[in-house]
Every structure is written in C-alpha cells, then in structure tokens.
Amino acid sequence: MIKSLYIKNYALIDELEVSFGAGLNILTGQTGAGKSIIIGALNVVLGDRADTDTVREGTRKAVVEAVIGTGGRPDQVVGRLMDENEIDRNESEFILRREIRPTGSRAFVNDTPVNLSALRIIGDRLVDLHGQHDHQLLLKQDHHREVIDDLPAVRPAALTYKKQFEKVKNLRSELNRLQRRERELQEKMELYRFQLQELEAADLDPDAFEELESEMKRLDHAEELDEKAALVNYLGSESEHSLMDLMTRIEEAIQDMAGMDEEFGTYLNELQTAKVSVQELLSYAEQYRSRIEFNPDRLEELRRKQAEIRRLEKKYGLELSALAKYREEIRESVNLAENFDLELEKKQKEAAEAAGVLRDCAEKLHGARLEEGAELGKRISDTLRQLGIPNNRFETKVAWRHDNEGWIEIDGRPVACGSDGPDDVIFYISTNKGESPKPLASIASGGEISRVMLAMKSVIAREQHLPVMIFDEIDTGIGGAVAEQVGKTMHDLSKHCQIIAITHQAQIAGQADHHFSVEKRESDDRTVTRIIELDDEAHIREVASLMSGSEISEYALASARELVDRAKGR
Known part of the structure; x- marks a missing residue:
C-alpha cells in the first residue's frame, strides 16, 4: 500500500x-x-x-x-x-x-x-x-489481448509463445538471407571463380613477398656486395698495414703501459673485446662472399612475381594483405555456393522444426486464452450485475488469425502468427436482455464503460x-x-x-x-x-456537500449520515 x-x-x-x-x-x-x-x-x-x-x-x-x-x-x-x-x-x-x-x-x-x-x-x-x-x-482491441495475457494462468503460455516466435522469426530471417545470398552468388559465381583462379596463381603471402623483395635486393646488388666484402677483408687482414696488425701493435703498447699504470687495464680489456668483434666481422665477410649469388635468371623471375603482385594490387585496389583476405572471402563464397543446397536444407529443417514447436505453443496459448477468457467473462458479468447491469452478457472471443501467408497450419488452414500471438482477442458485451453481444468498442454510454472498467479491474486485481x-x-x-x-x-x-x-x-x-x-x-x-x-463528522459534512452543494441543508446532513451509517453497517 x-x-x-x-x-x-x-x-x-x-x-x-x-x-x-x-x-x-x-x-x-x-x-x-x-x-x-x-x-x-x-x-x-x-x-x-x-x-x-x-x-x-x-x-x-x-x-x-x-x-x-x-x-x-x-x-x-x-x-x-x-x-x-x-x-x-x-x-x-x-x-x-x-x-x-x-x-x-x-x-x-x-x-x-x-x-x-x-x-x-x-x-x-x-x-x-x-x-x-x-x-x-x-475501446482498443489490442488492449483486450493484453488483459487476457496478463492473467496468471495465461502469462506463462504467452511468454513461451513469444520466445518461440522470436526464434522462428530469426530462423526465417536467416533462411531468407541465405536464399538472397544464393541468388547473389549465382549471379557472381563466374566472376568469383575467375578471380579466385587468378589470385591463387599468385603468392599472396605478405611475409613471403617481403622475403622476395629482400632477395631481389641482394641479387640486384651482388657485384657491389662482393666488392665491399672483399675490401673489408683486404683492409682488415690482408693489406700491408691491416687493421688487425695495427690493433695487435696497439694492444702490445697498452699492455706495457698497463704494467706501469693500472688505469690502462680497463682500456686493454675493451680493446681486446673490440679485436674479437673485428675478427668475427672479417670472418663473416669472407664467408658472405662465398654465398653471394650471381643469378640474373632468378632475379628476372623475382621481378616478374613482384610485377604480378603490384598488378593485382592495382587491379583490385587493395594492398597485399587485404588482397589475401579478399581471396579467402571469395574462396568461402565459392565453397558456399557449391554446397548451398546442404546449407539451405539444414536451415529449412531448423525453421520447420521451430515452426512445429511454435504451432504447439500457439495451440497452448489459444487454449489458455479461450479457457481463461471464458472464466474472466463470467466473473466480469457477475460483477456487472452487482453494478446495476443485471441482464448483461460479457464474452471473450478468441479466433485464429487465418492468413494465406501464415507460418503455421491449424486444421489444414494457415494461421498468421505475430509477436502478440496467433489469434485475435476481442471483448463482446450485451447490456440489455435479448440483445446479442457486440464488440465492447461499440458501447456508447460513459456510465456503462466505467462500470465495465471497474468490473474488469475488480476481477483482475484479485487475480x-x-x-x-x-x-x-x-x-x-x-x-x-x-x-x-x-x-x-x-x-x-x-x-x-x-x-x-x-x-x-x-x-x-x-x-x-x-x-x-x-x-x-x-x-x-x-x-x-x-x-x-x-474525521467522522467532517466526513459526513463532506458527503452532504456532495449531495447539496456549498449550502448544506439539514436534510442533506441527515441523508449523508444515513448513507455513511448504511455503508458502515455493510
């Protein structure tokens, strides 16, 4: 409260x-x-x-x-x-x-x-x-369905149905997407197959292409590399005053000086370390010369491969890494097209099975709406009799929503399903004896619709x-x-x-x-x-004022007191 x-x-x-x-x-x-x-x-x-x-x-x-x-x-x-x-x-x-x-x-x-x-x-x-x-x-029929579906005995079936409806809806969307994709692929398949053949003929590995360019650079500068490596060996160890000879003489001098002043000991160690590094460099340069390849044919082959990659990049407007990704995408598209029948069959089977479950959910929801709608109608009708409409008939009509585009079939007829259910729910009422019930929306009397609303609220509040x-x-x-x-x-x-x-x-x-x-x-x-x-007395005076206006008569006070006493004696 x-x-x-x-x-x-x-x-x-x-x-x-x-x-x-x-x-x-x-x-x-x-x-x-x-x-x-x-x-x-x-x-x-x-x-x-x-x-x-x-x-x-x-x-x-x-x-x-x-x-x-x-x-x-x-x-x-x-x-x-x-x-x-x-x-x-x-x-x-x-x-x-x-x-x-x-x-x-x-x-x-x-x-x-x-x-x-x-x-x-x-x-x-x-x-x-x-x-x-x-x-x-x-007066809005959509609200009638909401009233019924909010009843405790209907709500679980409504929620289960809605969940299954969303599942079927999603599966049907996926199926439609696959079917559209199939049509699109069939239109592009000839182009995709040509592109795939062209791209697979080229080595689109970015790492391999980087190594290709490195190898091209080495082949293109083979003579210069050989000359420089030979010069390093000559100056380092073969000339009359080679670097190694000079470093040895310096080492001997510093060694003598370190014997006279220990401060040179540190520099002696550093020189010896440098001498080892230079010797390693000279050895590497000598070995490197033996590996240098003079191969114009190989260089020409690599240049052709490089030119092909550059041509493909320009043709497709993509860099190598994106080109490789595109190749994989069209390969998947070609594979998908070649196996589309299996994919479609699988998705159609899923959608059909889900629609079967939806049909069961729809029947349960329809049944719950019928049963609880009938019970609600009886209770509202009873309450309306207490509210001064003795000859009323209140009914809840639940009818399958038949449509040729329906997702499910009930008794051999297609039924259109929506997120709100497979049927229409409409309240009907007759307030006079001998009249057939008509849609609640046709009620014109404000007093009657007020009492219907109160009766409905009264029943639903208890539910x-x-x-x-x-x-x-x-x-x-x-x-x-x-x-x-x-x-x-x-x-x-x-x-x-x-x-x-x-x-x-x-x-x-x-x-x-x-x-x-x-x-x-x-x-x-x-x-x-x-x-x-x-308080009690002010309550009676206020009731009296509602009867007679601002000038409260003794008659109005007496009537108000009688009304309040009658209410308390209930």
Missing part, C-alpha cells in the same frame, strides 16, 4: 504530505482544487513522463516522493531490476522519488538513481493507476494480487443507486488491495474508510493546494 505521499513545488502544491490508510481512500473537493494534480504527481513518481512546466514558478525543482509498502518480497522482475541497478534491498517498503527541474528530471528508488524505464516497471508492479482517459483502452489501485474519477456517467453500488464494489475490492479514488459522487464517498478533502487556498498572494484527512 501507499503509506505516504510527499509533494513539493509541484504545480499548485507548494508542500504537501499525506498518509494513506488501508482499505478505501477517497479524495473529494471542488473542481480545480488540485485532486488531479495529486494523482498526476503520483503518476510521475510511478514513472510517467514529467512535464518540466509543473515545477512551481519561482522554485528550482519539484519533488515527489512515495513510500509504498510491499507486504512481502518483491516479485522476480522487480528483484532483478533491483540487483541490476544495485538498489538497496528493503523487503517491507519502497521509497520512490522523482526530482523535476526545468532542464529535466531524475528518478530514485530507495535513494539509488535509476533510469525512468526501471522506475516505470517497478511502479507498474506496485500500483495500478486508472486515469480519466483509461476508459479508451477498453494478480495488486497491492494498490488508484481510480481517477471512475464514476463518470453514473449516479444514484448505481453510484452507491459502485462504491460498495470498490469497498469490497479494497479488502484485497488498497484503493485511492477521486470521486464527485456522495454515494461513493460515503463508503470511504479514509476520506480526504482537497482544497485550493490563497496564501501570500499565491494559490496553493491543501489536503486534509476528515
């Missing part, structure tokens, strides 16, 4: 805090007093869109905070959201808060920042809020164990004995969940367990909205 609601700087409300009780909480007040503003603030804290114009003029931000008792552990969806958003666990209550600024808004659950989507999901799981325009939902229900003027188009019966129904429903309702009907207000008066006052040249909980 909603334990408390705090509103600050929101529209006409400067600051307001109200504590609601269990059972039926009724809000009354003059038109324009701010009752709908309070419900609007509740909508916002439950995740509805926040209009920045609602920030009270002259203030920095508006704040709406609701403390909602859970009566136990949250359901799996809410629990998962709490874990994902690292929301502090409090098994007994949630604190939802919304801060609205001219530049945007922020949302919090138990003081943890959350995105609006998470706040909306948590809010929907805790509170069912029926606004003034929600009657219109009953879904909703902790809180809010009604914003569900009494549209009714009055008198019908209004009193609506009030009784709401009070009976409030035994199963907390109800907060705005009404202008005395017969409904008289049923209140907790009655709140909303009024607009002038304060410091500003208009503000206030809400107060009425």
Whole structure:
C-alpha cells in the first residue's frame, strides 16, 4: 500500500504530505482544487513522463516522493531490476522519488538513481493507476489481448509463445538471407571463380613477398656486395698495414703501459673485446662472399612475381594483405555456393522444426486464452450485475488469425502468427436482455464503460494480487443507486488491495474508510493546494456537500449520515 505521499513545488502544491490508510481512500473537493494534480504527481513518481512546466514558478525543482509498502518480497522482475541497478534491498517498503527541474528530471528508488524505464516497471508492479482517459483502452482491441495475457494462468503460455516466435522469426530471417545470398552468388559465381583462379596463381603471402623483395635486393646488388666484402677483408687482414696488425701493435703498447699504470687495464680489456668483434666481422665477410649469388635468371623471375603482385594490387585496389583476405572471402563464397543446397536444407529443417514447436505453443496459448477468457467473462458479468447491469452478457472471443501467408497450419488452414500471438482477442458485451453481444468498442454510454472498467479491474486485481489501485474519477456517467453500488464494489475490492479514488459522487464517498478533502487556498498572494484527512463528522459534512452543494441543508446532513451509517453497517 501507499503509506505516504510527499509533494513539493509541484504545480499548485507548494508542500504537501499525506498518509494513506488501508482499505478505501477517497479524495473529494471542488473542481480545480488540485485532486488531479495529486494523482498526476503520483503518476510521475510511478514513472510517467514529467512535464518540466509543473515545477512551481519561482522554485528550482519539484519533488515527489512515495513510500509504498510491499507486504512481502518483491516479485522476480522487480528483484532483478533491483540487483541490476544495485538498489538497496528493503523487503517491507519502497521509497520512490522523482526530482523535476526545468532542464529535466531524475528518478530514485530507495535513494539509488535509476533510469525512468526501471522506475516505470517497478511502479507498474506496485500500483495500478486508472486515469480519466483509461476508459479508451477498453475501446482498443489490442488492449483486450493484453488483459487476457496478463492473467496468471495465461502469462506463462504467452511468454513461451513469444520466445518461440522470436526464434522462428530469426530462423526465417536467416533462411531468407541465405536464399538472397544464393541468388547473389549465382549471379557472381563466374566472376568469383575467375578471380579466385587468378589470385591463387599468385603468392599472396605478405611475409613471403617481403622475403622476395629482400632477395631481389641482394641479387640486384651482388657485384657491389662482393666488392665491399672483399675490401673489408683486404683492409682488415690482408693489406700491408691491416687493421688487425695495427690493433695487435696497439694492444702490445697498452699492455706495457698497463704494467706501469693500472688505469690502462680497463682500456686493454675493451680493446681486446673490440679485436674479437673485428675478427668475427672479417670472418663473416669472407664467408658472405662465398654465398653471394650471381643469378640474373632468378632475379628476372623475382621481378616478374613482384610485377604480378603490384598488378593485382592495382587491379583490385587493395594492398597485399587485404588482397589475401579478399581471396579467402571469395574462396568461402565459392565453397558456399557449391554446397548451398546442404546449407539451405539444414536451415529449412531448423525453421520447420521451430515452426512445429511454435504451432504447439500457439495451440497452448489459444487454449489458455479461450479457457481463461471464458472464466474472466463470467466473473466480469457477475460483477456487472452487482453494478446495476443485471441482464448483461460479457464474452471473450478468441479466433485464429487465418492468413494465406501464415507460418503455421491449424486444421489444414494457415494461421498468421505475430509477436502478440496467433489469434485475435476481442471483448463482446450485451447490456440489455435479448440483445446479442457486440464488440465492447461499440458501447456508447460513459456510465456503462466505467462500470465495465471497474468490473474488469475488480476481477483482475484479485487475480494478480495488486497491492494498490488508484481510480481517477471512475464514476463518470453514473449516479444514484448505481453510484452507491459502485462504491460498495470498490469497498469490497479494497479488502484485497488498497484503493485511492477521486470521486464527485456522495454515494461513493460515503463508503470511504479514509476520506480526504482537497482544497485550493490563497496564501501570500499565491494559490496553493491543501489536503486534509476528515474525521467522522467532517466526513459526513463532506458527503452532504456532495449531495447539496456549498449550502448544506439539514436534510442533506441527515441523508449523508444515513448513507455513511448504511455503508458502515455493510
């Protein structure tokens, strides 16, 4: 239940805090007093869109905070959201808060920042809020299916079906993609085969090409390399004053000097190391000369290979590494084309098997909708009789959605499947004896559609164990004995969940367990909205004012007292 609601700087409300009780909480007040503003603030804290114009003029931000008792552990969806958003666990209550600024808004659950989507999901799981325009939902057939699918006995079948539908949809998309790919490949196959033959004839290995260019460089400079290596050997060890001879003479001199001054010992070691390195270089140069290859034919062969690679790079507009990758891609395409029948057969088999499972899921969902829809219709019809429509018939019609493009077949006829199911779900109603039921959307009377909505909410609330229900003027188009019966129904429903309702009907207000008066006052040249909980006597006077207006007569007071006493004696 909603334990408390705090509103600050929101529209006409400067600051307001109200504590609601269990059972039926009724809000009354003059038109324009701010009752709908309070419900609007509740909508916002439950995740509805926040209009920045609602920030009270002259203030920095508006704040709406609701403390909602859970009566136990949250359901799996809410629990998962709490874990994902690292929301502090409090098994007994949630604190939802919304801060609205001219530049945007922020949302919090138990003081943890959350995105609006998470706040909306948590809010929907805790509170069912029926606004003034929600009657219109009953006139939309898509909403009828949502009502049925949200019933506990239907929801698992609906979720299983939807999951399998997505699987079949994905498989069919993959199959279509493969078929398009097959057509594209067949058109390009002659070109791909020619390109593959051309590219495979060339060595497109980047590492091998790098070695090819190195070998070309060596062959192209073979004579110069031989001359330089010979010069190194001559100057190092073969000339009259070779480098090795000079280094030996220097070594002997430093050796003598080191015997006289040990500081030269370090330089002696360094010279000996250098002498070893020079000797190794001379040995390598001599060996290198013996390996130098003078091979014009090999050089010409490498140049042809290099020219071919450069030609292919220019032709395809790709560097060597990308060219090698392209070769692999078209090789895969050619292999795929040559084995497409197997790929298609495999995917077609997968899609057919998944469609078979979808057919089973569709039949189970169809059956659940039929069974639970019939049961829901009976219970709504019973409730409508209590609400003053004695000769009503309420039915849920579930019909397969036949279409020649259907994914599955039922009784030999194709059925079009969508993410919402394989059938259409439509509510039918007759409110007068002897009339055949017609689609609910054909109801013109506001009073009748209000009672249908209340009956539906009443039945579904018991099914879904909703902790809180809010009604914003569900009494549209009714009055008198019908209004009193609506009030009784709401009070009976409030035994199963907390109800907060705005009404202008005395017969409904008289049923209140907790009655709140909303009024607009002038304060410091500003208009503000206030809400107060009425005691028993004030409750009776407020019911009387709903009967007779601002001038409360003794007759109205007596009638109000009788109405309230009758409600308490239930």
